[in-house]
Amino acid sequence: xxxxxxxxxxxxxxxxxxxxxxxxxxxxxxxxxxxxxxxxxxxxxxxxxxxxxxxxxxxxxxxxxxxxxxxxxxxxxxxxxxxxxxxxxxxxxxxxxxxxxxxxxxxxxxxxxxxxxxxxxxxxxxxxxxxxxxxxxxxxxxxxxxxxxxxxxxxxxxxxxxxxxxxxxxxxxxxxxxxxxxxxxxxxxxxxxxxxxxxxxxxxxxxxxxxxxxxxxxxxxxxxxxxxxxxxxxxxxxxxxxxxxxxxxxxxxxxxxxxxxxxxxxxxxxxxxxxxxxxxxxxxxxxxxxxxxxxxxxxxxxxxxxxxxxxxxxxxxxxxxxxxxxxxxxxxxxxxxxxxxxxxxxxxxxxxxxxxxxxxxxxxxxxxxxxxxxxxxxxxxxxxxxxxxxxxxxxxxxxxxxxxxxxxxxxxxxx
Amino acid sequence: xxxxxxxxxxxxxxxxxxxxxxxxxxxxxxxxxxxxxxxxxxxxxxxxxxxxxxxxxxxxxxxxxxxxxxxxxxxxxxxxxxxxxxxxxxxxxxxxxxxxxxxxxxxxxxxxxxxxxxxxxxxxxxxxxxxxxxxxxxxxxxxxxxxxxxxxxxxxxxxxxxxxxxxxxxxxxxxxxxxxxxxxxxxxxxxxxxxxxxxxxxxxxxxxxxxxxxxxxxxxxxxxxxxxxxxxxxxxxxxxxx
Numbered sequence: 001x002x003x004x005x006x007x008x009x010x011x012x013x014x015x016x017x018x019x020x021x022x023x024x025x026x027x028x029x030x031x032x033x034x035x036x037x038x039x040x041x042x043x044x045x046x047x048x049x050x051x052x053x054x055x056x057x058x059x060x061x062x063x064x065x066x067x068x069x070x071x072x073x074x075x076x077x078x079x080x081x082x083x084x085x086x087x088x089x090x091x092x093x094x095x096x097x098x099x100x101x102x103x104x105x106x107x108x109x110x111x112x113x114x115x116x117x118x119x120x121x122x123x124x125x126x127x128x129x130x131x132x133x134x135x136x137x138x139x140x141x142x143x144x145x146x147x148x149x150x151x152x153x154x155x156x157x158x159x160x161x162x163x164x165x166x167x168x169x170x171x172x173x174x175x176x177x178x179x180x181x182x183x184x185x186x187x188x189x190x191x192x193x194x195x196x197x198x199x200x201x202x203x204x205x206x207x208x209x210x211x212x213x214x215x216x217x218x219x220x221x222x223x224x225x226x227x228x229x230x231x232x233x234x235x236x237x238x239x240x241x242x243x244x245x246x247x248x249x250x251x252x253x254x255x256x257x258x259x260x261x262x263x264x265x266x267x268x269x270x271x272x273x274x275x276x277x278x279x280x281x282x283x284x285x286x287x288x289x290x291x292x293x294x295x296x297x298x299x300x301x302x303x304x305x306x307x308x309x310x311x312x313x314x315x316x317x318x319x320x321x322x323x324x325x326x327x328x329x330x331x332x333x334x335x336x337x338x339x340x341x342x343x344x345x346x347x348x349x350x351x352x353x354x355x356x357x358x359x360x361x362x363x364x365x366x367x368x369x370x371x372x373x374x375x376x377x378x379x380x381x382x383x384x385x386x387x388x389x390x391x392x393x394x395x396x397x398x399x400x401x402x403x404x405x406x407x408x409x410x411x412x413x414x415x
Numbered sequence: 416x417x418x419x420x421x422x423x424x425x426x427x428x429x430x431x432x433x434x435x436x437x438x439x440x441x442x443x444x445x446x447x448x449x450x451x452x453x454x455x456x457x458x459x460x461x462x463x464x465x466x467x468x469x470x471x472x473x474x475x476x477x478x479x480x481x482x483x484x485x486x487x488x489x490x491x492x493x494x495x496x497x498x499x500x501x502x503x504x505x506x507x508x509x510x511x512x513x514x515x516x517x518x519x520x521x522x523x524x525x526x527x528x529x530x531x532x533x534x535x536x537x538x539x540x541x542x543x544x545x546x547x548x549x550x551x552x553x554x555x556x557x558x559x560x561x562x563x564x565x566x567x568x569x570x571x572x573x574x575x576x577x578x579x580x581x582x583x584x585x586x587x588x589x590x591x592x593x594x595x596x597x598x599x600x601x602x603x604x605x606x607x608x609x610x611x612x613x614x615x616x617x618x619x620x621x622x623x624x625x626x627x628x629x630x631x632x633x634x635x636x637x638x639x640x641x642x643x644x645x646x647x648x649x650x651x652x653x654x655x656x657x
Contacts, residue, residue, distance in 0.1 A: 145434060145567065150478040202429035202460070208484045210429065210462040221462070340547070341565050343610045346438030366645040370615050373641045374438075374445045 015055045019045055019106040042099030045106060053098060056105040057130035060089065060114035063268060064130070064167075066123045066158075067138030068151075069313045071096070073253065073289045074138060074261040075117040080286055081269035081279035086112030094290050097122055098129075113272070120154055124161020132167045134271045135185075136264055138193065140177040141200045141312040142347070144339030151200045155181040170267045172260075173230040176218055180205035183228070191267050192216075192233035193260040196319065197312030199347065234263040239276055241266070247276045250284045253293050255320030291410045295396070298413040299389050302396045303329075305415065307406045309338070311347035317400055324355030327392035329385065331362035331405035338403045342367045350375040356398075359388035362405045385412050420453035421628060424469035426495065427461045430485045431511050434567065436475025438612030439508070443471060443621045449637045450625070461485060465494030470628040471504045474511030476568075476610060479522035482510040486527050489514065499532050504627045505604045506620075508613060509568055512598070512606030513537040519570065533604045534575030540591055544569050548653040549587030549609060551597045554579060559623060561585075562597065563616045563649045564609025572608075574599050581607055586653050603627065616649060618642045 045052055063082070065075045072094045079090040089108020091101050096117040105114055118126045120140070127135060137158070142151050158181035162169065171182035173190040177200065182188050194216075201218075202211050209222030219226035231242040238246040239262065249262050262283050269279035288294035292307045306321070308314040321328065334342050342364050350372055358379040360368045365381050372379045382388040389397065401409055409415075425440045440456060447454045459465050461484065465472075472495065477485065489495055499505060505515065513519035516535035521527035529537075544567070551562040562582045571591035574580060581598030582589065589597025589608060598607035605624075607613055614621045622634055 142433065152478065152480065199428075199432065203481055203484060208480060210460065341434070341567055341610060343435030343438065343565065343612055346435035346441065346612055346615065347432075366641065366648050367615075369641040370645050371438075374441050374615070376445070 012055070015049050015052055019052070019056075039095050039097070039100045039103065042095070042101070042103030042106075046099055046102050051129075053102045053105070053126070054129040054131075056102065057114060057132075059109075060105070060111060061272065062114040062116060062130045062132040064116050064118050064123065064127060064132045064135045065138070066118045066120055066135070068120065068141045068143050068310065069316070070138050070257055070261045071117045073258060073286075073292070074136060074265055075115055076286050076289050077261055077265035077283045078136065078268050079113075079115040080282045081265055081274055082113045082115060082272060084269075084274050084278050084282055085272055088113045088115055090115040091117055092290075098126060101126060123158055127161060127165060127167070132165075134268050135162065135165065135167045135169045136268050137169060137171040137178050137182055138261070138264060139172055139175045139195050139197075139312065140181070141197050141310060142344065143310040145341055145344065152177065152205055155205055158182075159184045168271050170264055170271070172264065173228050174216065174218075176201040176211060176225075176227075177205055179228060180225070188228075189232065189267055189271070190228045190230040191264050192230035193264050194234055194256065195312075196256070196315050199311070232263060232267040234260050239263045239266050239280065241270070241276050245276075247280055249280055252284060252287045253289070255316060257316040257320075291406070291415050294415055296413050296415045299386065301389050301392065303389070303399050303413065304396060305406065305409065305413075306398060306400045307403070308400050309402050311344055314348040314400070318349075318352045321356075321398040321400070322396065325393065326356060326395050327359070327397045328353060328356045329359045329361060329388045329392065329397055329399045330368055331360075331385070331399070331401035331409060332365070332368050333363040333402060333405040333408070334367075335363070335404045338405070345371045350377060353377055357393050359391055361385055361388050362401065362408075385409055420455045421447055421471070421625075422466070422469040423447070423454055423456045424466060424472045424498075425456065425458045426465060426472055426474040426511070427485050427488070428458050428475070429460045430481035431475040431477035433478055433481075434476040434509065434610040435612050436473070436508060439473050439475065439506070439614040439621075442612070442614035442618060443473070443624060446618060446621045446637060447625055450635050452625075452629075461488045465489070465492050465498065467494050467497040467501060469498055469503055471506070471624050472498060474505070474507045474514065476509030476511060478510075482514065482519070483521040483523070483527055485510070486514045486519075486521070486529060489530060490528065496530055496532065499530075499604060502603060504624050505532065506624055507604075507606045508610065509570075509608050512608065513570055513572065515604060515606055516572065517575075533599055533601055533606055534578035535572050535599050535606065536575070537570045537572045540569050540571045545588035545591055545608070547587060548649060549584060549589065549597065550650060550653045551582035551584045551587065551589060553582045554600075557581075557600075557623060559617070559619050560646075561650065562607075562609065562613075563646055563653065564607070564611045564613050566608045567610060568608050570608075572599065572606075577601060581605060615642070616646060
């Protein structure tokens with residue numbers, strides 16, 4: 001798997017022109033203050049050469065990473081692990097649709113590996129265009145219900161799109177929708193990575209029967225679709241490899257979900273001959289991912305910035321925050337990139353925040369206020385993050401925000 | 416109301432709880448407890464029988480295949496129809512609303528029989544999905560303030576002669592028939608397309624169900640300032656020009 005053409009075929013003049021034009025567009029976009037420019041650059045390049053993504057990828061050993069949650073972090077962890085074996089190009093900033101991916105790959109002509117985060121809706125297409133060596137599938141759950149496809153339909157599309165793929169698929173055995181999506185692939189490495197959120201997989205993706213979920217196991221009572229035997233597993237603070245050896249996970253990133261991401265990343269690294277010990281040691285270097293998990297100082301107070309975009313993400317986030325009386329600021333928006341329907345707030349068990357001083361901000365602070373009122377926990381509604389921080393009792397503040405709310409906070413605190 | 420506690424039954428959360436539908440159960444439960452009522456909440460999974468002795472039944476929204484599975488299992492079970500004939504209060508949202516009608520179009524594009532507890536028939540819209548904030552006037556006979564909610568559906572629901580429109584839309588599509596109706600109800604069975612969830616945006620609907628179940632005309636007041644603030648914000652957001 002680690003074999004790499006020593007003398008890759010050079011890019012065609014057309015592809016080169018497309019890369020150059022894309023970079024120029026990105027520079028213009030950056031100069032205009034419109035973000036990193038990677039997406040606009042990729043769009044320009046793809047327009048000039050629609051096959052550019054495939055052409056850029058053919059010089060690389062490509063790893064694709066997709067999921068509802070954890071794909072940006074896992075992409076970073078895999079990239080760090082594979083750097084043990086060669087240079088890596090990656091869309092580390094989370095621009096995960098074809099234009100952003102093209103732009104990222106265009107910046108890495110000397111790389112050996114391409115580690116690519118892919119938006120769930122584009123996975124099948126990007127897998128077709130880039131002929132990946134490995135595909136990591138972490139989890140699927142409800143997200144942006146006002147515009148996303150149904151969660152089960154997404155699993156179905158993955159299943160069709162990945163059917164017969166030549167890639168090694170590294171997939172979470174604990175998520176029935178992931179197992180359904182992956183099991184059309186001939187070569188799957190199952191990882192018992194866990195999945196706290198279970199409410200999108202109570203009916204069997206195969207036959208619709210009611211799922212039975214005793215302990216960590218799951219199976220359909222009607223058709224026999226069941227959890228596959230994993231060859232890798234997350235076990236507390238260790239990764240168990242297929243030989244049964246336990247490797248300690250040392251991460252700066254907090255929480256169970258990130259340990260799960262590390263376990264999956266170790267299994268991916270092994271596909272390319274990087275041993276788990278080496279892979280896991282390298283993952284320690286990852287400190288914050290696009291601002292997530294970063295601890296910043298703002299108005300003389302320490303804030304930890306946590307991103308939670310959907311019920312499954314909030315659930316994992318609640319399990320990693322400091323115990324009460326650690327103050328918590330919650331911020332929720334419902335702009336286009338968040339999904340405009342806030343109904344999902346009611347799938348999140350905010351009762352788990354009882355005992356924390358809670359401050360509420362964001363465009364949809366009143367939706368949160370009603371949610372918390374019904375959960376029976378105390379809270380304060382604030383107009384701004386400045387006010388919320390001023391009201392917070394002593395201690396490091398845990399700030400949990402959904403997508404655009406998180407970006408708003410980062411801008412304000414200068415992260 | 417049976418015995419001393421109010422029985423609140425949430426039907427099939429394993430299939431019909433895609434749009435925060437638990438919120439309706441939580442709000443009804445909370446507002447009952449705030450009035451000193453003892454509430455027993457029963458969540459019924461689709462491989463369990465639906466109890467027939469509940470006071471209030473809630474049934475929520477879901478995706479197309481789970482909706483068909485729910486209809487099949489509810490028809491086979493028969494518990495919800497028996498509860499309805501016992502006079503139970505039933506409140507349904509979106510996919511659940513369609514299931515309570517005579518028929519709807521299922522995920523296979525076929526006509527799927529519903530439970531016929533409310534006189535409506537649902538078809539599938541050809542145009543764009545109805546997604547967005549809704550503002551509507553609830554049937555004045557119910558004595559409720561304006562309805563605010565969020566809709567997200569492809570279905571179109573036609574009312575028969577014994578179903579009354581639950582509300583008349585000011586903004587949004589509602590039943591999608593173009594006649595401005597939103598939802599439907601008869602004496603004890605209610606249906607709406609409103610998510611939000613609808614009780615969080617309209618706690619007076621939860622109170623209406625409690626009053627019907629308890630057979631009382633009024634309930635002790637509650638501190639509703641956050642609900643009121645949310646309502647005011649959503650109504651303003653829906654009515655201001657984009």
